[in-house]
Amino acid sequence: xxxxxxxxxxxxxxxxxxxxxxxxxxxxxxxxxxxxxxxxxxxxxxxxxxxxxxxxxxxxxxxxxxxxxxxxxxxxxxxxxxxxxxxxxxxxxxxxxxxxxxxxxxxxxxxxxxxxxxxxxxxxxxxxxxxxxxxxxxxxxxxxxxxxxxxxxxxxxxxxxxxxxxxxxxxxxxxxxxxxxxxxxxxxxxxxxxxxxxxxxxxxxxxxxxxxxxxxxxxxxxxxxxxxxxxxxxxxxxxxxxxxxxxxxxxxxxxxxxxxxxxxxxxxxxxxxxxxxxxxxxxxxxxxxxxxxxxxxxxxxxxxxxxxxxxxxxxxxxxxxxxxxxxxxxxxxxxxxxxxxxxxxxxxxxxxxxxxxxxxxxxxxxxxxxxxxxxxxxxxxxxxxxxxxxxxxxxxxxxxxxxxxxxxxxxxxxxxxxxxxxxxxxxxxxxxxxxxxxxxxxxxxxxxxxxxxxxxxxxxxxxxxxxxxxxxxxxxxxxxxxxxxxxxxxxxxxxxxxxxxxxxxxxxxxxxxxxxxxxxxxxxxxxxxxxxxxxxxxxxxxxxxxxxxxxxxxxxxxxxxxxxxxxxxxxxxxxxxxxxxxxx
Amino acid sequence: xxxxxxxxxxxxxxxxxxxxxxxxxxxxxxxxxxxxxxxxxxxxxxxxxxxxxxxxxxxxxxxxxxxxxxxxxxxxxxxxxxxxxxxxxxxxxxxxxxxxxxxxxxxxxxxxxxxxxxxxxxxxxxxxxxxxxxxxxxxxxxxxxxxxxxxxxxxxxxxxxxxxxxxxxxxxxxxxxxxxxxxxxxxxxxxxxxxxxxxxxxxxxxxxxxxxxxxxxxxxxxxxxxxxxxxxxxxxxxxxxxxxxxxxxxxxxxxxxxxxxxxxxxxxxxxxxxxxxxxxxxxxxxxxxxxxxxxxxxxxxxxxxxx
Numbered sequence: 001x002x003x004x005x006x007x008x009x010x011x012x013x014x015x016x017x018x019x020x021x022x023x024x025x026x027x028x029x030x031x032x033x034x035x036x037x038x039x040x041x042x043x044x045x046x047x048x049x050x051x052x053x054x055x056x057x058x059x060x061x062x063x064x065x066x067x068x069x070x071x072x073x074x075x076x077x078x079x080x081x082x083x084x085x086x087x088x089x090x091x092x093x094x095x096x097x098x099x100x101x102x103x104x105x106x107x108x109x110x111x112x113x114x115x116x117x118x119x120x121x122x123x124x125x126x127x128x129x130x131x132x133x134x135x136x137x138x139x140x141x142x143x144x145x146x147x148x149x150x151x152x153x154x155x156x157x158x159x160x161x162x163x164x165x166x167x168x169x170x171x172x173x174x175x176x177x178x179x180x181x182x183x184x185x186x187x188x189x190x191x192x193x194x195x196x197x198x199x200x201x202x203x204x205x206x207x208x209x210x211x212x213x214x215x216x217x218x219x220x221x222x223x224x225x226x227x228x229x230x231x232x233x234x235x236x237x238x239x240x241x242x243x244x245x246x247x248x249x250x251x252x253x254x255x256x257x258x259x260x261x262x263x264x265x266x267x268x269x270x271x272x273x274x275x276x277x278x279x280x281x282x283x284x285x286x287x288x289x290x291x292x293x294x295x296x297x298x299x300x301x302x303x304x305x306x307x308x309x310x311x312x313x314x315x316x317x318x319x320x321x322x323x324x325x326x327x328x329x330x331x332x333x334x335x336x337x338x339x340x341x342x343x344x345x346x347x348x349x350x351x352x353x354x355x356x357x358x359x360x361x362x363x364x365x366x367x368x369x370x371x372x373x374x375x376x377x378x379x380x381x382x383x384x385x386x387x388x389x390x391x392x393x394x395x396x397x398x399x400x401x402x403x404x405x406x407x408x409x410x411x412x413x414x415x416x417x418x419x420x421x422x423x424x425x426x427x428x429x430x431x432x433x434x435x436x437x438x439x440x441x442x443x444x445x446x447x448x449x450x451x452x453x454x455x456x457x458x459x460x461x462x463x464x465x466x467x468x469x470x471x472x473x474x475x476x477x478x479x480x481x482x483x484x485x486x487x488x489x490x491x492x493x494x495x496x497x498x499x500x501x502x503x504x505x506x507x508x509x510x511x512x513x514x515x516x517x518x519x520x521x522x523x524x525x526x527x528x529x530x531x532x533x534x535x536x537x538x539x540x541x542x543x544x545x546x547x548x549x550x551x552x553x554x555x556x557x558x559x560x561x562x563x564x565x566x567x568x569x570x571x572x573x574x575x576x577x578x579x580x581x582x583x584x
Numbered sequence: 585x586x587x588x589x590x591x592x593x594x595x596x597x598x599x600x601x602x603x604x605x606x607x608x609x610x611x612x613x614x615x616x617x618x619x620x621x622x623x624x625x626x627x628x629x630x631x632x633x634x635x636x637x638x639x640x641x642x643x644x645x646x647x648x649x650x651x652x653x654x655x656x657x658x659x660x661x662x663x664x665x666x667x668x669x670x671x672x673x674x675x676x677x678x679x680x681x682x683x684x685x686x687x688x689x690x691x692x693x694x695x696x697x698x699x700x701x702x703x704x705x706x707x708x709x710x711x712x713x714x715x716x717x718x719x720x721x722x723x724x725x726x727x728x729x730x731x732x733x734x735x736x737x738x739x740x741x742x743x744x745x746x747x748x749x750x751x752x753x754x755x756x757x758x759x760x761x762x763x764x765x766x767x768x769x770x771x772x773x774x775x776x777x778x779x780x781x782x783x784x785x786x787x788x789x790x791x792x793x794x795x796x797x798x799x800x801x802x803x804x805x806x807x808x809x810x811x812x813x814x815x816x817x818x819x820x821x822x823x824x825x826x827x828x829x830x831x832x833x834x835x836x837x838x839x840x841x842x843x844x845x846x847x848x849x850x851x852x853x854x855x856x857x858x859x860x861x862x863x864x865x866x867x868x869x870x871x872x873x874x875x876x877x878x879x880x881x882x883x884x885x886x887x888x889x890x891x
Contacts, residue, residue, distance in 0.1 A: 080797070110798070114797055
């Protein structure tokens with residue numbers, strides 16, 4: 001008998017079908033990947049197993065756990081199933097943990113609710129579990145509030161809360177999506193090592209994650225199962241067209257796909273920019289420290305780094321949204337004032353911006369036509385209505401949206417369509433530079449590929465220069481002429497795309513490359529080359545800021561700041577760049 | 585933390601000064617004076633009394649004299665209760681008022697939070713609608729209507745409770761005034777609790793707690809109650825102010841010799857020092873209680889940092 005047996009499961013909200021005729025089973029100790037894009041019904045299925053769907057959901061079919069039927073069961077029955085037999089780890093530990101309760105208390109409540117342990121026995125078990133998930137100093141951490149832990153540590157605590165009752169099945173719903181890339185690998189490895197006899201249902205949009213960690217996989221599309229089988233088999237000979245397109249959209253790091261470098265004079269230059277903020281109680285927080293950057297016509301430059309790397313602050317200084325502490329920004333040879341308000345309107349027009357969350361960056365009360373035309377009314381107020389309308393239609397066509405979108409509101413758009421509207425709004429004033437701040441991070445794989453392709457097409461037609469900010473090297477590898485890698489406010493490596501992906505010179509760049517999960521079950525799991533997490537920018541390590549996490553660090557790395565050195569086509573800040581071999 | 589408290593206390597000085605100036609001007613702007621009565625005093629006597637109380641001096645001069653007294657903790661003599669200083673009167677009447685006020689707040693919080701939580705858990709059911717309908721009427725009917733109605737039904741018609749203060753003793757005579765004071769608070773707090781509880785119950789960590797197999801009671805008690813209480817706590821400052829204002833009316837209706845009654849008679853009599861003294865005392869009290877509320881906020885929410 002299977003541990004979990006789902007038969008013809010259907011979940012509907014009125015006329016909207018979330019899951020339709022879904023059947024699968026999980027055996028004890030097995031690890032199964034549930035893959036699909038957003039809206040494919042993955043999370044709905046997970047919530048249905050635990051009886052956590054809202055009351056408005058209509059559920060049909062059967063969910064049997066160890067032979068017991070749970071469709072139509074009451075909360076009392078579910079309370080016995082939850083945690084003791086089936087646990088879940090949610091995507092974002094910042095929201096999934098109670099910010100008002102100490103970590104230890106949250107774990108203790110589970111033991112008490114299920115009459116597993118109480119008092120000192122419960123405390124001991126909490127600390128033991130926290131230790132097993134790799135939380136350093138578990139005694140002290142059990143007394144910490146969630147906000148006092150880093151993102152990775154929070155997710156470890158969340159995993160501890162799921163495993164403290166030794167459940168038979170662990171559901172992990174996108175457990176690494178909200179985390180930094182180098183931490184992602186650590187958490188996946190942790191899930192592999194500590195679940196022992198616990199079966200795993202790993203829900204993810206990332207095929208790379210499934211390839212390394214699941215025996216079997218299920219592919220969902222629009223609430224229905226389109227393919228299932230052993231992971232190797234699905235990757236090797238996918239039967240369904242949807243699986244093929246998912247596989248194609250999975251990020252792969254290949255040297256060969258990075259475009260050829262662009263030559264010519266720099267359009268936009270940043271020289272020695274530093275940005276700092278006043279942080280009450282701490283003094284000054286140095287977000288960016290003397291960073292140089294050059295962007296040529298028709299070139300895409302990627303700025304890559306994890307949280308706290310200063311990539312967003314750098315862009316804000318470049319746009320004049322925060323005043324740089326020192327350094328100069330120049331555009332077409334003209335040095336720009338540090339504050340955007342003192343810049344000429346023409347300059348502001350030339351630098352346009354798109355954001356991560358496409359829906360959030362569009363005013364929900366404006367129609368697409370009004371959203372897109374707005375920059376025109378600022379920068380070309382003399383244009384009459386007819387001309388404006390023509391421009392809007394023309395630019396929407398360029399981002400592959402038809403005139404039928406003109407009257408729509410943002411909530412009537414999909415994520416990809418909303419981001420196209422945001423691009424249209426930025427490009428309608430014909431800027432020379434487009435800045436994309438994590439512009440595809442919130443999008444599904446296939447949509448992400450479409451948007452990247454669109455940006456490349458527009459660049460090919462118009463010679464647009466693109467500054468692309470991302471935390472994920474895999475995303476930028478196919479579009480970047482040059483790549484800048486930042487760590488804790490400093491540039492650590494800078495080279496053309498082909499060189500960076502082909503022969504990285506800085507150990508941090510290598511780690512970022514390794515952290516991209518490879519969508520190939522034969523490749524084996526990329527072993528975590530990085531321990532620990534990004535330190536707080538409030539108290540960065542001395543010397544080379546990367547040394548506490550670096551496998552190659554020696555004594556001088558802890559005291560001396562490495563200067564930028566040119567090695568071939570690469571500029572790298574590492575004392576040992578010439579000695580170490582990072583090819584393997 | 586100590587620095588924060590000090591900063592807040594220093595910050596209260598301009599507020600209190602503003603209150604003193606404004607109420608001083610308002611009291612003196614009202615027509616008549618403390619010694620105007622139906623029986624007109626002989627000019628010489630009136631001049632004598634005014635000179636004794638320095639009422640013949642110019643307004644700025646009087647203000648400076650009054651303020652320097654207040655700064656030394658002296659609210660001056662009452663113009664009407666000739667044998668008492670204002671400080672004495674406040675010390676006499678305040679314990680009764682604060683007892684009423686505290687009881688009203690406690691009743692308001694306990695019943696309000698209970699009703700609100702119940703309504704949130706039973707959202708959009710009959711229970712929810714009845715509780716919130718009750719709350720709505722509690723908010724919309726003013727206290728000077730509620731109090732006489734309570735007296736009419738519970739005291740006069742049913743004869744369960746005493747109608748007034750004098751002539752009875754013990755807890756029973758406190759009940760009606762406390763209920764009258766607490767009703768609007770129950771109404772407001774239950775609405776606040778319902779809204780914030782619904783909000784909290786929809787958050788991610790509540791889903792986690794339910795996924796961990798915690799029952800409704802444990803979820804509410806250990807996970808939801810603390811964050812849901814934050815808006816209620818913020819409301820405590822205004823709640824105290826509103827109970828103090830309400831007590832002025834309620835003490836008048838039930839004939840309770842509390843600070844509110846002194847305030848009303850003081851205002852009617854142009855008893856400048858008494859009115860000013862009570863206003864300043866209440867203002868300082870509200871400032872202090874608001875500070876305590878803000879500190880408690882940090883106790884509940886560990887992410888709050890005081891600077």
